[in-house]
Amino acid sequence: MTADTPNQQGRNIVLSGMMGSGKSTIGRIVAELLNRPFVDTDKQVEETAGRSVATIFADQGEAVFRLMERDAVRHVAALRGQVVSLGGGVVMDPDNVTHLRETGDIVWIDVPIDVLVGRLASSAKPNKRPLLEGDRDPAVLHSRLSALRAERYDAYATSAVYVLDTLGRSSEVVAQEVLAWAMQQPGVLSPEERP
Numbered sequence: 001m002t003a004d005t006p007n008q009q010g011r012n013i014v015l016s017g018m019m020g021s022g023k024s025t026i027g028r029i030v031a032e033l034l035n036r037p038f039v040d041t042d043k044q045v046e047e048t049a050g051r052s053v054a055t056i057f058a059d060q061g062e063a064v065f066r067l068m069e070r071d072a073v074r075h076v077a078a079l080r081g082q083v084v085s086l087g088g089g090v091v092m093d094p095d096n097v098t099h100l101r102e103t104g105d106i107v108w109i110d111v112p113i114d115v116l117v118g119r120l121a122s123s124a125k126p127n128k129r130p131l132l133e134g135d136r137d138p139a140v141l142h143s144r145l146s147a148l149r150a151e152r153y154d155a156y157a158t159s160a161v162y163v164l165d166t167l168g169r170s171s172e173v174v175a176q177e178v179l180a181w182a183m184q185q186p187g188v189l190s191p192e193e194r195p
Ligand SMILES: Nc1ncnc2c1ncn2[C@@H]1O[C@H](COP(=O)(O)OP(=O)(O)OP(=O)(O)O)[C@@H](O)[C@H]1O
Pocket: 017, 018, 019, 020, 021, 022, 023, 024, 025, 026, 085, 088, 119, 123, 125, 128, 129, 166, 169, 170, 171, 172, 174
């Protein structure tokens, strides 16, 4: 088994949460520790479309992006044995959640807005986060992120089987918590992934 060969036995570990919550950072660590492929739905969309998330939003609109994202989700959910990082809005579509749950378990990385503002103000990633319009002003970011989180809270909470609290904890420590959770969860780790 290599990092490019999905393990057919283990369920996907699917990380969900707001922009900047740490899905990619934590997901990569978990994938490396388990020697699993790491898949990011935003990257899948960009590779398939040959354009950045921001360009898709600008040229074709958010609705077209969401359709592409649905396809990416179905692709990812067709395989097992992966660590998956979701775009921040994926779980707003209940069909996406249904597909993801067939082969995986969703873990929500819940991060307070103030922490997100601190992270996103110093890393605007305008090509990736058009909903924030590349804005780095902390007050504007705070109000945009608060509104998004309020709108999405129920979807994040109900789609996830586990919530990670990252406050004051490094990504490495949080990744270890994901592993500890996976160990307890039937079907997530294959026998060979268990110590
Ligand atoms: N537990 C943590 N403690 C401190 N910093 C963290 C932690 N997790 C992530 N970070 C930092 O927060 C920033 C955002 O993390 P990351 O890119 O992984 O988030 P994301 O959810 O993938 O966001 P997006 O997909 O919207 O870009 C990075 O600079 C990362 O180093």
